[in-house]
Amino acid sequence: MTAPRPSFLARLGLAFRAFLRALAGEPEPSALPPAPESAPPSRRALADADDLAQRPTEIAPAPVPRAPEGDLAAAHAAGALGLLALLQREGRLIDFLEQDVTTFSDEDVGVAARVVHEGCRRALRAHVTFAPIRPEEEGTRLTLEAAHDARAIKLTGAVGQPPHTGTLRHRGWRATRAELPRPVGGHDPRVVAPAELELE
Amino acid sequence: MSARHTVGVDLGTTHTALAWARPEAEGATPEVLAIPQLVGPGQLEVRPLLPSFLWLPEASEGPQPLPWDPGRRHVVGELARARASEAPGRVVASAKSWLSHSGIDRRAPALPAGAPEGVERVSPVEASFRYLDHLVEAWAAAFPTEAPLGEQDVLLTVPASFDAVARELTVEAAYAASLDSVSLLEEPQAALYAWLGATPRWRELLAPGDVVLVLDVGGGTTDFSAIQVRDRGGELELHRVAVGDHILLGGDNMDLALAELARRKLAAAGHALDRAEVAGLVFGVRAAKERLLGPSPPERVPLAVASRGARLVGATRRTELTLDEVRGSLVDGFFPVTDASARPAQRARSGLLQVGLPYAQDAAVTRHLAAFLARQAGATGAGRSLLHPTHVLFNGGVVKAAALRERLVSVLDSWLVADGGRPVRVLPNADPDLAVARGAAWYGLARAGRGLRIRGGTARAHYVGIESPAPAVPGLEPPTVALCVAPFGMEEGTRADLPPLELAVVVGSPVRFRFFGSSLRRGDQAGELVEEPAIDALEELAPLELTLPAEGRDEGEIVPVALAASLTAVGTLLLEAVPLAPRVEGERWKIELGVREAGASG
Numbered sequence: 001m002t003a004p005r006p007s008f009l010a011r012l013g014l015a016f017r018a019f020l021r022a023l024a025g026e027p028e029p030s031a032l033p034p035a036p037e038s039a040p041p042s043r044r045a046l047a048d049a050d051d052l053a054q055r056p057t058e059i060a061p062a063p064v065p066r067a068p069e070g071d072l073a074a075a076h077a078a079g080a081l082g083l084l085a086l087l088q089r090e091g092r093l094i095d096f097l098e099q100d101v102t103t104f105s106d107e108d109v110g111v112a113a114r115v116v117h118e119g120c121r122r123a124l125r126a127h128v129t130f131a132p133i134r135p136e137e138e139g140t141r142l143t144l145e146a147a148h149d150a151r152a153i154k155l156t157g158a159v160g161q162p163p164h165t166g167t168l169r170h171r172g173w174r175a176t177r178a179e180l181p182r183p184v185g186g187h188d189p190r191v192v193a194p195a196e197l198e199l200e
Numbered sequence: 201m202s203a204r205h206t207v208g209v210d211l212g213t214t215h216t217a218l219a220w221a222r223p224e225a226e227g228a229t230p231e232v233l234a235i236p237q238l239v240g241p242g243q244l245e246v247r248p249l250l251p252s253f254l255w256l257p258e259a260s261e262g263p264q265p266l267p268w269d270p271g272r273r274h275v276v277g278e279l280a281r282a283r284a285s286e287a288p289g290r291v292v293a294s295a296k297s298w299l300s301h302s303g304i305d306r307r308a309p310a311l312p313a314g315a316p317e318g319v320e321r322v323s324p325v326e327a328s329f330r331y332l333d334h335l336v337e338a339w340a341a342a343f344p345t346e347a348p349l350g351e352q353d354v355l356l357t358v359p360a361s362f363d364a365v366a367r368e369l370t371v372e373a374a375y376a377a378s379l380d381s382v383s384l385l386e387e388p389q390a391a392l393y394a395w396l397g398a399t400p401r402w403r404e405l406l407a408p409g410d411v412v413l414v415l416d417v418g419g420g421t422t423d424f425s426a427i428q429v430r431d432r433g434g435e436l437e438l439h440r441v442a443v444g445d446h447i448l449l450g451g452d453n454m455d456l457a458l459a460e461l462a463r464r465k466l467a468a469a470g471h472a473l474d475r476a477e478v479a480g481l482v483f484g485v486r487a488a489k490e491r492l493l494g495p496s497p498p499e500r501v502p503l504a505v506a507s508r509g510a511r512l513v514g515a516t517r518r519t520e521l522t523l524d525e526v527r528g529s530l531v532d533g534f535f536p537v538t539d540a541s542a543r544p545a546q547r548a549r550s551g552l553l554q555v556g557l558p559y560a561q562d563a564a565v566t567r568h569l570a571a572f573l574a575r576q577a578g579a580t581g582a583g584r585s586l587l588h589p590t591h592v593l594f595n596g597g598v599v600k601a602a603a604l605r606e607r608l609v610s611v612l613d614s615w616l617v618a619d620g621g622r623p624v625r626v627l628p629n630a631d632p633d634l635a636v637a638r639g640a641a642w643y644g645l646a647r648a649g650r651g652l653r654i655r656g657g658t659a660r661a662h663y664v665g666i667e668s669p670a671p672a673v674p675g676l677e678p679p680t681v682a683l684c685v686a687p688f689g690m691e692e693g694t695r696a697d698l699p700p701l702e703l704a705v706v707v708g709s710p711v712r713f714r715f716f717g718s719s720l721r722r723g724d725q726a727g728e729l730v731e732e733p734a735i736d737a738l739e740e741l742a743p744l745e746l747t748l749p750a751e752g753r754d755e756g757e758i759v760p761v762a763l764a765a766s767l768t769a770v771g772t773l774l775l776e777a778v779p780l781a782p783r784v785e786g787e788r789w790k791i792e793l794g795v796r797e798a799g800a801s802g
Contacts (some may be wrong), residue, residue: 086240092506092512095506095511098510099511099512101513104513104514108513108516112504112512114504114513114516114518115516118487118504157678180240180245182242182244182245183242184242184244185264186242186264187241188242189242191241194241196508198476
């Protein structure tokens with residue numbers, strides 16, 4: 001007997017990977033590293049269920065709904081707009097960024113920022129897990145091995161010949177888990193927040 | 201080759217979850233199904249919990265496509281829950297509480313409760329069917345090469361306090377979703393199975409005579425069950441010995457209480473909030489609650505309430521919740537320190553009763569618990585004034601808050617010590633949201649011979665009301681006696697003795713019987729009669745109806761019958777009328793449970 005295979009979950013995989021690529025501007029489907037042990041249990045169960053973290057290369061490509069065959073740019077845009085819709089819905093991010101805040105007091109901006117911070121943080125944590133790329137404290141001096149991952153560490157200052165020794169200015173972030181909403185057909189991804197009409 | 205899976209389904213008041221396992225696999229442990237659902241307009245996600253909400257969009261709102269159904273016209277899950285606060289008249293919530301509400305016809309379209317005139321409505325049974333049907337579809341999508349969910353062994357959990365009618369209706373919903381080999385399991389038992397499954401050395405932790413109290417405080421309901429450990433020929437056995445009432449009180453009440461507290465603080469500062477803003481406040485107070493009732497809480501947590509319009513800065517109101525306020529409102533409000541003699545307050549119902557859910561009138565979980573322990577003092581046979589649990593297993597989302605668990609344990613310990621007993625020990629429950637689904641799948645494994653089963657049988661004795669012949673007196677109802685048809689503790693697949701009482705039924709015309717249950721009368725055997733005033737202590741359930749089909753008899757003929765009760769393998773009570781002079785071998789007719797309440801509007 002074959003083990004149950006969540007095939008349509010695999011399709012979900014593509015949607016978010018396409019989106020991640022759009023965000024990262026990365027041309028190839030890069031593999032996500034395994035989910036860390038510290039991921040919340042229910043979420044981990046979810047990640048295990050779609051086997052995403054463990055076997056990224058097995059995820060079969062499938063067309064993203066509403067995107068014409070081959071039109072990856074449109075699929076990327078739909079995925080990115082979907083994330084913006086999520087952050088607006090949960091944390092009012094678009095409202096906040098679209099408003100001119102120059103004439104408001106820091107207190108007013110601060111109060112609104114709480115709404116945005118709390119909601120966007122909740123949404124982000126439910127969908128993406130981040131881990132620092134370097135475990136060291138910022139400010140630590142360190143020397144990179146010759147075969148370091150150049151995509152994960154940016155060299156600044158007097159960049160000479162390896163081995164590179166310098167001060168860690170930013171620890172970096174790596175998404176170790178990303179489960180983003182998948183756009184389904186029949187919805188206009190450009191509607192990031194619908195207008196609301198209250199009926200009496 | 202047995203390819204069947206054992207599947208546990210937690211069809212909850214606020215959330216539904218599914219866990220599955222393969223009995224033939226060595227060391228199998230249940231896994232939770234990730235359930236695809238709409239989470240926003242046009243956005244699909246997979247989540248382990250499916251909110252038990254059903255949104256019935258207006259036609260112009262268009263189809264709400266799912267990967268397997270682009271033309272879908274209803275929504276189950278997270279998006280439906282979000283819509284519940286925005287457009288309450290279009291969203292069915294708490295269908296399960298309505299399913300156990302004996303005051304309405306549960307097969308009639310009555311939900312959403314506040315739906316505007318002309319809006320589509322569904323019955324509580326249909327709403328439950330929709331949630332199960334979503335699981336059937338999610339299963340097929342997740343495991344396209346496996347047999348459909350309907351062909352798996354499905355254990356569907358129900359509150360221990362569900363009466364025979366609510367259980368029957370739950371099974372009806374499951375059959376509608378083609379779950380053909382479904383059986384029922386009590387939720388607190390499932391929670392204990394989850395603990396047993398996760399604790400291989402449980403035999404070192406429990407000893408004969410121990411009583412585990414399962415305290416289940418979920419989003420919408422609170423349930424108590426007691427399960428006793430017994431020694432049978434050197435082997436440990438578990439017996440469910442007592443079940444409490446179905447109390448409509450849960451975490452949602454607590455969030456609303458905090459939101460109301462915050463609303464009043466904002467109103468005092470001159471900021472009036474509308475309904476939608478208060479609904480938004482509930483999210484904020486939930487997050488504040490988790491921080492303030494969790495480990496090492498801060499003194500205060502700020503709360504910001506956004507305006508509904510696109511203008512955010514300058515239109516956002518700020519307040520805060522302090523540790524004292526949250527402790528006062530939740531810990532002292534819902535879990536007050538009381539004596540063991542405290543009882544839930546009962547306000548007199550107003551004469552004109554609206555058809556609504558019978559919410560608990562007293563919000564104090566501790567007083568409901570005191571009443572349960574006192575009423576069930578005799579369940580373990582010990583001569584004390586309270587039932588004495590030795591262990592507590594918490595279940596449900598609410599008791600994730602450490603401060604609430606600590607309060608419940610300290611109050612319970614004070615009662616037990618004052619009654620000459622000892623403090624309880626708490627059994628850990630790693631994931632109270634998913635324990636019931638997981639535990640139901642563990643039970644499936646146990647049933648397949650892979651572990652220990654909890655015994656218990658029915659948690660109630662059941663009675664049929666019979667009017668005794670008496671001369672008609674104006675203004676005086678003829679006295680009713682209650683005939684015990686099914687004793688307490690009937691096991692699945694067993695049949696009660698035929699009570700020696702004949703009823704005369706007219707062929708072709710429906711006959712109604714009053715129907716009663718009792719979770720206390722353990723000694724009544726089938727055939728015993730309960731008369732006034734003891735009958736008043738029975739709990740009246742929705743009436744029964746029997747229609748003898750003509751089938752070769754004459755319309756209007758009077759047929760003497762006896763009533764036979766059995767507990768089906770599914771876990772539902774089956775009442776049948778057996779003719780004393782059968783026309784053909786084995787002739788009997790099923791009696792309908794849960795018929796429409798006479799005079800009640802649906």
